[in-house]
Amino acid sequence: MKVLGLSSPKPITFAEVREVIDTDGHGGPDDRRYLSRVFVTPEVDGWTLVIGAWCDPCDSERHEDVLRLCETLSARYEGAQAYYYGAQGDGSAWLIADHDRVVRRYAATGEPDDELLTLGDPLPLEQERLAELGLPTNGDLRSASNEQTEEWTEIAFDLAPEIAAVYGVSPFTLTRETRVRGTGMLALTPDAVGDRT
Template sequence: MAVPTGDQAGVIASLGLTQPSLVTFEVAEEVIDADSHRGFSKEPQGRPRVYVSPELDGWTLVIGRWCNPCDGGRSDEVLRMCVELSARYGQAQAYYYGAQGDGSAWLIAERGSVVRRYCETGEGEDHYLTLGEPLPFERARREQLGLSPTWDAATESDEDEEEWSLATYGMAPEIAAALSISPRDLTAETRTRGTGVLALTPPRDGHTGTSLIGPAAG
């Protein structure tokens, strides 16, 4: 998830995260990767952990599979969280990218409303998660591929559908880089303020917070 703020404490509170502990990005990456390859029941207290970054070029990132906008069991909750965060901070985005060819997904919310959600992971239910109109980035990419910038998945030819599916499989990091910041593009030149933390997510049957918890810290 990406939120245009340096208010790390506010993001943590809004998402209902607990037990934040200072950690380097390298250590957090190992922990998050380990959590991603085992079931929730095998994680600490049966709850996944996420990394909440320091301010990076004006953005705060929340990294972990808990943020996946196309997860079958959490897609509605991730959408709600992004909507609430966007009401507070103006924007909020969530992305999924499977580096082993598992597809991409993106969710863009602005000022308390969903702008776009799109998933391409090879799952049969992906199309049910589509919301909003294609992003300018999507339209431009389709034009580059020689496809119509506006389309209806129900009537698109099989050939065009397959070409678009292949293109979108790796598109999430590109959209993140274009609209906010991608963790894949962080360098020594990235402006950083603060320290990242590893935090525990709320109980699965609990509320993750509200969009207006406490004053903004920065």
């Protein structure tokens, strides 16, 4: 929490925080309060998740800060990741950092700047999905047909939770059997305006 600049942590359960984070994610377009707090999970299967819009690796205002924070965290903890997943068909994005360097950042959200966010080579899971479509595993889609490109976009739109599960922990795969150590906290981000907790 110190590395991320988070403050005013208050204990909260998974059940309680679900509504909080969902509410924060549905503010108006000019309402920046959605960036004001995050949920820091207890340790789950060896990982600590930080959940909230503030962690979005493809947000137009935050993507460089999220990249920098993942690099910093990965230098200290050997690895750090950031994800975006729009469960309503809004796409996916992922950022994987390992030992102080970004290995991969990719966004598939349908936004015009998605391609500009791409860093690094496709992850093995991406390569597998590209190969299944008969596409080059290096992710170069210039020779792909429109149909192939659309198929890849459709797959990539839903890929973030699967990548999270393969390369760490996905919040969607947490169960009663998940090893949990510690207490979850709702914390204010450096973007917080007033205490909303």
